[in-house]
Amino acid sequence: MTGGPVDLHAADEAWLRRAVDLARQGRPDGADPNPRVGALLVDAGGVVVGEGFHAGAGTPHAEVVALREAGGRAEGTTAYVSLEPCAHTGRTGPCADALLAAGVARVVYAGADPTVEAAGGAERLRAAGVRVQHHPLTAAEELNRRWTAAVTSGRPFVTWKVGATLDGRVAAADGTSRWITGPQARRDVHRLRAEVGAIVVGTGTALADDPALTVRDEAGEPVGRQPLRVVVGRREVPAGAAVRADDHWLQVDSPDPFDTLKPLHDKQIRHVLLEGGPTLAAAWLQAGAIDEVRAYVAPTLLGAGPALVGDLGVATIAEAVRLELADVARLGEDVRLTLRPAPARTNPTTPVPEED
Amino acid sequence: MTGGPVDLHAADEAWLRRAVDLARQGRPDGADPNPRVGALLVDAGGVVVGEGFHAGAGTPHAEVVALREAGGRAEGTTAYVSLEPCAHTGRTGPCADALLAAGVARVVYAGADPTVEAAGGAERLRAAGVRVQHHPLTAAEELNRRWTAAVTSGRPFVTWKVGATLDGRVAAADGTSRWITGPQARRDVHRLRAEVGAIVVGTGTALADDPALTVRDEAGEPVGRQPLRVVVGRREVPAGAAVRADDHWLQVDSPDPFDTLKPLHDKQIRHVLLEGGPTLAAAWLQAGAIDEVRAYVAPTLLGAGPALVGDLGVATIAEAVRLELADVARLGEDVRLTLRPAPARTNPTTPVPEED
Numbered sequence: 001m002t003g004g005p006v007d008l009h010a011a012d013e014a015w016l017r018r019a020v021d022l023a024r025q026g027r028p029d030g031a032d033p034n035p036r037v038g039a040l041l042v043d044a045g046g047v048v049v050g051e052g053f054h055a056g057a058g059t060p061h062a063e064v065v066a067l068r069e070a071g072g073r074a075e076g077t078t079a080y081v082s083l084e085p086c087a088h089t090g091r092t093g094p095c096a097d098a099l100l101a102a103g104v105a106r107v108v109y110a111g112a113d114p115t116v117e118a119a120g121g122a123e124r125l126r127a128a129g130v131r132v133q134h135h136p137l138t139a140a141e142e143l144n145r146r147w148t149a150a151v152t153s154g155r156p157f158v159t160w161k162v163g164a165t166l167d168g169r170v171a172a173a174d175g176t177s178r179w180i181t182g183p184q185a186r187r188d189v190h191r192l193r194a195e196v197g198a199i200v201v202g203t204g205t206a207l208a209d210d211p212a213l214t215v216r217d218e219a220g221e222p223v224g225r226q227p228l229r230v231v232v233g234r235r236e237v238p239a240g241a242a243v244r245a246d247d248h249w250l251q252v253d254s255p256d257p258f259d260t261l262k263p264l265h266d267k268q269i270r271h272v273l274l275e276g277g278p279t280l281a282a283a284w285l286q287a288g289a290i291d292e293v294r295a296y297v298a299p300t301l302l303g304a305g306p307a308l309v310g311d312l313g314v315a316t317i318a319e320a321v322r323l324e325l326a327d328v329a330r331l332g333e334d335v336r337l338t339l340r341p342a343p344a345r346t347n348p349t350t351p352v353p354e355e356d
Numbered sequence: 357m358t359g360g361p362v363d364l365h366a367a368d369e370a371w372l373r374r375a376v377d378l379a380r381q382g383r384p385d386g387a388d389p390n391p392r393v394g395a396l397l398v399d400a401g402g403v404v405v406g407e408g409f410h411a412g413a414g415t416p417h418a419e420v421v422a423l424r425e426a427g428g429r430a431e432g433t434t435a436y437v438s439l440e441p442c443a444h445t446g447r448t449g450p451c452a453d454a455l456l457a458a459g460v461a462r463v464v465y466a467g468a469d470p471t472v473e474a475a476g477g478a479e480r481l482r483a484a485g486v487r488v489q490h491h492p493l494t495a496a497e498e499l500n501r502r503w504t505a506a507v508t509s510g511r512p513f514v515t516w517k518v519g520a521t522l523d524g525r526v527a528a529a530d531g532t533s534r535w536i537t538g539p540q541a542r543r544d545v546h547r548l549r550a551e552v553g554a555i556v557v558g559t560g561t562a563l564a565d566d567p568a569l570t571v572r573d574e575a576g577e578p579v580g581r582q583p584l585r586v587v588v589g590r591r592e593v594p595a596g597a598a599v600r601a602d603d604h605w606l607q608v609d610s611p612d613p614f615d616t617l618k619p620l621h622d623k624q625i626r627h628v629l630l631e632g633g634p635t636l637a638a639a640w641l642q643a644g645a646i647d648e649v650r651a652y653v654a655p656t657l658l659g660a661g662p663a664l665v666g667d668l669g670v671a672t673i674a675e676a677v678r679l680e681l682a683d684v685a686r687l688g689e690d691v692r693l694t695l696r697p698a699p700a701r702t703n704p705t706t707p708v709p710e711e712d
Contacts, residue, residue, distance in 0.1 A: 165676065166651055166693070167664050168524020176673040282659060295522055297653065299695050301677040303638060303668030308523050312659030317532040320521065321657040328691050330684050335693060337522070339655050 013135065015042055015080040016110050020139045022053040023062065023082040028195040030146040030157060030271025031225075037062040041070045041077040041104065049073040057268070061086065063095040067102050075103035082140045083111040085125065088118035096121035099130070106131040110140035114152050149291060150270040155261040156197065158289055160274040160281055161189060162308045163296040163334075169305040170278065175208060184332035185296040190215055192294060196227050197269030200260060201243075202280035203233030203251075212242040213275070228269065232260055232280055257289035282310035285321060293323060293339040296331070369491065371398055371436040372466050376495045378409040379418065379438040384551040386502040386513060386627025387581075393418040397426045397433040397460065405429040413624070417442065419451040423458050431459035438496045439467040441481065444474035452477035455486070462487040466496035470508050505647060506626040511617040512553065514645055516630040516637055517545060518664050519652040519690075525661040526634065531564060540688035541652040546571055548650060552583050553625030556616060557599075558636035559589030559607075568598040569631070584625065588616055588636055613645035638666035641677060649679060649695040652687070 022038025052065025378394025396407035408421025
């Protein structure tokens with residue numbers, strides 16, 4: 001009972017799920033440099049003596065919050081943690097050491113730490129004689145899906161958001177686009193913005209629409225920590241532009257998405273929202289820099305106007321950029337599609353009836 | 357208790373719903389010149405002595421089927437009918453007279469007959485001393501929604517079907533389009549074709565894609581009664597074209613949709629499927645000739661190629677053609693949207709947060 005995933009008693013799994021539930025109280029995945037983590041300490045009698053979650057970079061880790069609540073009662077308990085306790089000294093000391101110092105007898109965790117810097121907590125605890133069990137849970141993986149993708153790939157997770165008509169247009173012939181989608185879809189976009197560290201647009205969008213790129217509430221007032229605003233392109237953004245309302249913005253003049261993503265990763269931004277326009281979206285798609293697409297389709301037809309994505313170098317149907325449909329939801333009069341790049345093109349091998 | 361809608365006992369409503377269920381066994385709404393109707397006869401002891409449904413033009417009406425099954429036991433029963441019994445002598449005699457002749461004591465029906473020719477059955481029965489009750493049911497209206505729209509408007513109900521990519525394209529830059537949507541969506545289109553009396557395409561589509569426009573099964577074999585194939589446009593359709601496989605086709609050279617719909621209505625076609633292309637769809641949309649849109653959106657991007665609808669004369673966002681979203685469904689990897697023309701443009705009167 002020293003390594004790898006093991007079967008747990010139902011009670012153990014229930015406590016571990018409680019740790020995942022606690023973790024959800026932290027900042028959304030991708031909105032913070034750190035992963036979401038929840039922890040609880042349970043004594044031999046099945047009593048919870050401490051619990052906690054990580055509220056974001058600069059605040060104590062989940063295990064530390066739980067240990068503080070437990071005080072002397074932590075000794076001999078089992079710690080249930082949604083992610084492997086860290087072995088890393090950052091703004092706080094390693095959680096593995098804190099659990100050892102408190103005399104925790106057993107540690108059960110759900111997600112393995114994918115980072116080079118912080119991994120090794122389980123090993124350190126085992127070496128000190130603590131019984132450690134790793135029990136993977138899908139819910140724990142999903143909790144930090146974007147963060148995990150970012151720290152393993154070395155660049156932020158990128159969601160491309162686009163709002164378009166049924167005929168795939170993002171504006172009318174004269175360039176007007178307010179509003180293609182309805183209030184529910186627009187609220188959903190503001191929830192999405194609250195989950196990212198940066199919002200990226202091209203200079204074309206910045207100059208044509210003068211977007212504020214802030215997270216706002218129902219009344220239109222900015223709420224919470226605002227994402228970094230990033231404008232990509234060589235054209236100058238005037239000093240009076242809404243994206244330049246304060247210093248929390250930057251401009252990148254390279255068309256290569258990785259020239260934008262690298263400095264954002266260095267700023268510990270784990271999730272980036274690409275909001276357009278069509279030319280930038282096409283470039284990032286072709287470069288393989290998009291991990292997720294959030295498309296809001298309005299029940300509207302324009303018959304003319306710019307399409308949602310620029311030229312992709314696709315000449316014939318077999319070269320189409322295929323995505324996987326992860327989710328469909330109705331938001332008022334609009335439809336939200338969540339899509340992910342398809343791992344490989346699906347060539348149907350069984351004959352299908354012809355359509356025409 | 358002689359006129360108008362009345363409250364019914366729960367038992368009465370249950371029998372009426374049974375009549376609607378029977379009606380559903382007939383041909384789909386729009387696939388036949390006649391409405392779908394179900395009927396049953398219930399004696400004083402609550403025993404069903406006869407039931408039936410209308411199987412399509414040229415076959416007996418639902419009431420007649422039920423009366424035949426009941427024979428002499430029909431006397432003194434209550435007839436539950438999903439639609440007002442007809443007072444019309446067509447290929448068969450009026451159902452009102454048949455119910456009278458059989459000595460039915462009471463008639464309860466759900467839908468009023470909207471046609472000039474066949475209406476008046478309830479009046480005729482009342483005049484002869486039968487107790488008649490009209491109890492509207494939404495399910496009964498929905499059953500013949502397209503047929504009712506056609507007979508009241510004097511033209512077939514028109515569904516526009518379109519399959520497109522997420523960026524609103526119906527073909528790649530080189531014109532190839534097989535297949536944009538997956539097998540489940542294509543099967544759904546064949547189910548839809550089985551519900552219509554005619555399929556309409558423009559000469560552009562007929563010449564470019566050479567579609568067969570038939571209803572086919574999983575193995576690609578034609579099944580059941582086939583819809584009339586209609587090609588709109590002045591260009592000649594070659595004798596070897598798939599739409600000309602047999603005589604069940606016609607060509608209309610007028611761009612005015614009503615020049616196509618009038619002769620189809622005269623042929624007692626109640627539901628027409630418009631399958632493209634973009635130019636024809638734009639003309640019919642602008643003429644107000646489209647009652648329903650069935651859009652199959654594939655999780656695919658092309659970045660170039662023809663859009664799903666041609667120029668609509670829309671210059672700015674306020675002029676967008678707005679539809680109402682009636683239904684959203686996932687079909688394999690594709691999304692099916694069912695939309696209807698919006699009765700009037702919705703101008704939000706309450707302030708909403710800005711998107712950008």
